Amino acid sequence: MPKPLVDVDTVEAAAFCLSDELSPFTSAWHAHRKHQLLYSAQGALHLEVEQAQWLLPPQRAAWLRSGTRHRVRVSQPVSLRTVYLEPRLVRLPPEGECRVFIIEPLAREMLLYSTRWGPERPPREPLADSFFGTLAQLLSEWASESRAWRLPRARTPELERAMAFTLKHLGEPISFEDAARAARLSGRTLSRRFEEEAQTTWRRFLHDARMLRAMELLAEEGARVTQTAYAVGFESLAAFTHAFHAFTGECPRDFRQRVARGSEPRAGAAPATRRTRAR
Template sequence: MPRPLVDVDSAPASAFCLTDALSPSTSPWHTHRRHQLLYAASGALHLEVAEAQWLLPPQRAAWLAAGTRHRVRTTQPATLCTVYLKPSRVPSAPSGDCRVFVLPPLAREMLLHSTRWGPERSPRDPVAESFFSTLAHLLSEWSAEPRDWRLPRARTPELERAMAYTLAHLSGPVTLAGAAKAAGLSQRTLARRFDDEAGTSWRRFLHDARMLRAMELLAEDGARVTQTAYAVGFESLAAFTHAFTAFTGERPRDFRQRVAEGTTPLPSPTRRKRRG
């Protein structure tokens, strides 16, 4: 029998963990009155906020401040693990609306352990209260060094079309001219719009998108580094390895192995009214 839907903002406990098995889908844009620590125990999550988007494979988490408008997208099955905290439980909250960071081993183990306390838990459970207080105090330390592994979001239809064209052609030849044609702009105008609106160049956007896509592919079961390199438009394995290492700080093979070893089964998911 499926579990009942949960309204995370109305749960009586001030802090709890919720898990969810996600199929490929995109959640609606939404907000919560609680802070969130968002984590993919398996698979990969695409997190979007107003002006940026991130990929969250295992070993990486996102801090979302209460009230931050966001949505979550998955292109493959994934297991979501989210800790919800009332703002009063986090006296020293990380700055900003959203921070993405690498999870240290202790953080990951605490997140997995927190799954024992779901939204239905007793608000007076002394062990749970102590556990979530400790986790809340450690948040600022864990998120002290955020990683800039993100892509900007478009603010105009023209740039949105250019970005969509680029993202759809990561595996093959893709040019600024093609992106400009998709946007209905000249190449010079598109280059200027990327700089002014997205704060980056089109070529940098393409490079970072390829790296993020590679990270997503390497997080899949049975992933192969060579196939991943070709899938994101590289003709040379050596060039891909160099680019990936410079972007992430580790070789593709090491990243794939670490993610594979980090995947841990979670308890049966709790269904909820709003995802992410």
Template sequence: MVPRPPPRARVDVDALDVPAFGLADDVTPFRGDVHAHRKHQILYADAGVLHLEVGGAHWVLPPQRAAFIAARAAHRAYATGPVALRTVYLSPRLTRAPLPGGDAPGEGRVDCRVFAVTPLAREMILHAMRWGPDHGGRDAVASIFFRTLGALCREWAAEPLPFRLPVARSVELERAMQFAHEHLGERPGLDDAARAARTSARTLSRRFAEEARTTWSEYLSTARMLRAMELLAGGGARVTDVAVAVGFDSLGAFTRAFAAFTGERPKDYRARARAGGSVPGTSRPP
């Protein structure tokens, strides 16, 4: 079990009578409880990798990327390593949720998106920490700043990154997904997953299509890339070792797959992750 951080006074977000504020958290491995806020959240991982469970999906927030979680969306956060997390809470009065619909045809409202962080976005999110939970909400500059940040966030989140995996509803699909994560380096096929799920390959294929709107091979490929992102962000693993760990025999093939998924080569991603903010201590979960 992933340990929780040591106890510390927590901020009751909904009890604060301020329309927006920033909160800096340097966390060690933890697993939070499912909860929701009446405010929207912009989460930015300056260093480390944060995992989010929101709206029937598992999202990965890698270093120097941001996530938007809509107000009142039930979510859980956890981390398997240290994370330098910077969060902005915004009243719905300051910005509409920038998530009018899903990424797939027929998909309804999506409560979370992970998106690329421009230099402007990074500086604005970090500058928002100037106005913490106790700033009082009567600063005219703060009001203009947070309204501007909210408007820009809607634009930034309009181009989401595919850093998520669907969550199973049936026992069979849950078993297959768990099998995928336990065998990322072995290149298992649909028949292998079906045996682990105690069902037929045909039934499992239908489960993936109906419940997850994907295929076994697509799910496995995404799971490999997300795991590779987490390993590379740790800083200690060599690119070659990560490639093998997620099922690639060829470094070139891994580099091409990783670049197609993330938009950057593994070594560049790892260098950028290492150049992020430090994680000096422990704090509360988000």
């Protein structure tokens, strides 16, 4: 990642948008004194906080409370749009350090339009102040509809190796034993690490990672459901459709068509209850 031309924490304006075109990189862990609204207009952004990690394709955005330590990873070109807001502007901030939510058409248009006012904007500009004030108020409403589409993070190098191996081979018929060898742990120890550090199992981690990757692939232009199913390790289209519907509340084809239209999920669409410790 190129060195920033400006230190965002020293910008005098209460709110502004930082627009950047990113090449593959991994940032250092860091935090900001302002609230952040992270959005990728093109390409998928990988976001990590202390306890969790998310994939942010253009259909999702993330709210980060001020002071939240985080890092981002980019594996493909990304058009990043980040809105920074002084905490005083958000009267009812969403709960928690990070909330990930579906981008509605209005939210998307406002985030893209906010690039009009970058970090060099005057500290006091009535139109910009009014715009960002409205955005800050809507943020609480948008983020209240957050979804649990996330993966846990590792706290030890061994579990991190197992997770990284799993994420790298989502489209292959990998086994728990493969992940244990990558972690350089016994199967029993790796199983315990997943339970204690991530509050889940390796099989559930693999399943959820495949679903998140499928959502990313289906959001790409020209995506095909059958190819996506094979790309995330399913040999049966029926099994993939069932798993995807249970995870997102939508069939893969409906999800792909909705994303292409830029519309919201159909009324009542919600993921099925997830079994945290399912094997």
